[in-house]
Amino acid sequence: MNTSSRASACPLKGGGGSMKACTCRCSAAAVASSSVQIADHLGGSNMVKVTTVKTKPYADQKPGTSGLRKRVTVFQQNQHYAENFIQSIISVIEPAERQAATVVVGGDGRFFMKEAIQLIVQIAAANGIGHLVIGQNGIMSTPAVSCVIRKVKAVGGIILTASHNPGGPNGDFGIKYNISSGGPAPEGITDKIFEISKTLQEYQICPELKADLAKIGKQIFEVDTFKPFTVEIVDCVDAYAEMLREIFNFAALKELLSGANHINVRLDAMHGVVGPYVKKIVCEELGSPSNSAVNCVPQEDFGGHHPDPNLTYAADLVNTMKGGEYEFGAAFDGDGDRNMVLGKNGFFVNPSDSVAVIAANFTSIPYFQKTGVKGLARSMPTSGALDNVAKALQMQLYETPTGWKFFGNLMDAGKLSLCGEESFGTGSDHIREKDGLWAVLAWLSILAARKQSVEEIMKDHWQKFGRNFFTRYDYEEVDSDAANKMIKDLETAMFDPSFVGKKFSSGDKTYEVAVSDNFAYTDPVDGSVSKNQGLRMIFSDGSRIIFRLSGTGSAGATIRLYIDSYEKDPQKIYQDPQVMLAPLIDIALKVSQLQEKTGRTGPTVIT
Ligand code: G1P
Ligand code: ZN
Secondary structure (H helix, E strand, C coil): EEEECCCCCCCCCCCCCCCCCCCCCCCHHHHCCCCEEEEECCCCEEECCCCEEEECCCCCCCECEEEEEEEEEHHCCCHHHHHHHHHHHHHHHHHHHHCCCCCCCEEEEEEEEHHHEEEEEEEEHHCCCCEEEEEEECCCCCCHHHHHHCCCCCCCEEEEEECCCCCCCCCCCEEEEECCCCCEECCHHHHHHHHHHHHHHHEEEECCCCCCHHHHHHHEEECCCEEEEEEEECCCCCCHHHHHHHCCHHHHHHHHHHCCCCCEEEEEEECCCCHHHHHHHHHHHHHCHHHHEECCCCCHHHCCCCCCCCCCHHHHHHHHHHHCCCEEEEEEECCCCEEEEEHHHCCCCHHHHHEEEEHHHHHHHHHHHHHCCCCCECCHHHHHCCHHHHHHCCCCCCEECCCCCCHHHHHHHHCCCEEEECCCCCEEECCCCHHHHHHHHHHHHHHHHCCCCHHHHHHHHHHHHCEEEEEEEEEEECCCHHHHHHHHHHHHHCCCCCCCCEEECCCCEEEEEEEEECCEEECCCCCCECCCCCCCECCCCCCCEEEEEEHHHHCCCCEEEEEEEECCCCCCCCHHHHHCHHHHHHHHHHHHHHHHCCCCCEEECCC
């Protein structure tokens, strides 16, 4: 271990909150304000030492679809595991840029978050980062982090979340890096982080530095060679709320939620990070009664539940909505980027339809009136509902691989305004993450403009555009070898030249294979190619069967099976998707031999 330090010459180093002009190189005076404090955690000195710690690299720190996700125990029990990964992230920021750099830090409140944030503070300081902006008590939703990165022109952000995965000592933890656009780091950067992590021999840390995460304002530390290091604690809602006020017509939303003819809404934050946002924006500002928002205090273990807004894990909300008391319901995931929308009596809006409805009604949202809609996009497994709107409105549509990061380049290039994924993700180019509360306000704006119920809006939409029946089957925690073999065998079969043209039947339905491939995407902006993004069977009527392995699971493998089939016959569009899609599901299970090869007789979750 190599420790070095230098004495500080700063007259303010005695610490405390009182500020006076300072002429030394510590530059404290440059940021003097009433909220500025020179931290005094070192017994009266704000000088902190940098320590170099020897470590051993880990081979398994490859970021997945959305950052590095592992069991909490992996982060806790393996020596330097979190430190190594944090150092690998910070190492991708050029040393010459670090002193002028701001990095935003926030998380969804899950178990181990606060420890991880203290490590980030200590490692960022030791690596010469100039400024961290952190949500109070570490809390900040993923969309809010994206918003703040853009607002303060940060070089990037670190988000502590495993999104919708369960939390607590036996749950999951995750660390994700976002870039200066506010979006998830693209593969070029996540690959670099992984490469660094595989050979890391040491990391830099200021072990004695402790930031007070509860206290709003700036804390300034002098790190070793007189480098000032500022930790700025901010309210987690303010900047995000300010942004939403620019996007939506808050007066109209207020009228809808608390005017004379207001509707009743039920919003379930599922003990995740979105609680404070819903309380402040929807209840306090837009006037919805405080009991319309539930589970709004972020908990380290999400109350023991999966903070995942789908029909299985948000069953409480679904059941409450079935009572008919509320006209609109929504749930959010742990870090606030996902959403599920329900209408009265529990009417379910499929996320693939949700983005299509928002696109078809974009004029209800002032932001889109101002910017216009430059283009639409969906991830490959998401149903073709959005394609139908794009065609009708003559808008460009992009089909990207799974994961929000692929939308960023298109947005930065001014080609994309609105996009969505079947996995309960909806968003626009106002930030570079999907945005749960934004999606809810988008729907409420449409309700306010059309003065119709959720169900009426959805049914009108299907009448006009036809309906894409869609379902997703998830087989969670399947034995990895079995899952990999199943996918490999299926790929081999699908790549046989005789596969195209093959006919598959189930009941009275027969489908002929028109396309069979493993989806590859060439980014139209930078030309980068992403291969092996999911096995696709596209039939001659446009119906699709898709298989892919999840990139966000933390144990075993999760197999996802997606089915999409278009119907324009008005007599058939109100049928139950599970009934309509039964023949394709049957074919998918037969062709893949999923049950035989994995031992699973049924999925864990059906959407
Ligand atoms: C899942 C979803 C994907 C989403 C991602 C992050 O990834 O399928 O659409 O972007 O979570 O929320 P997967 O586990 O399928 O790799
Ligand atoms: Zn999430």
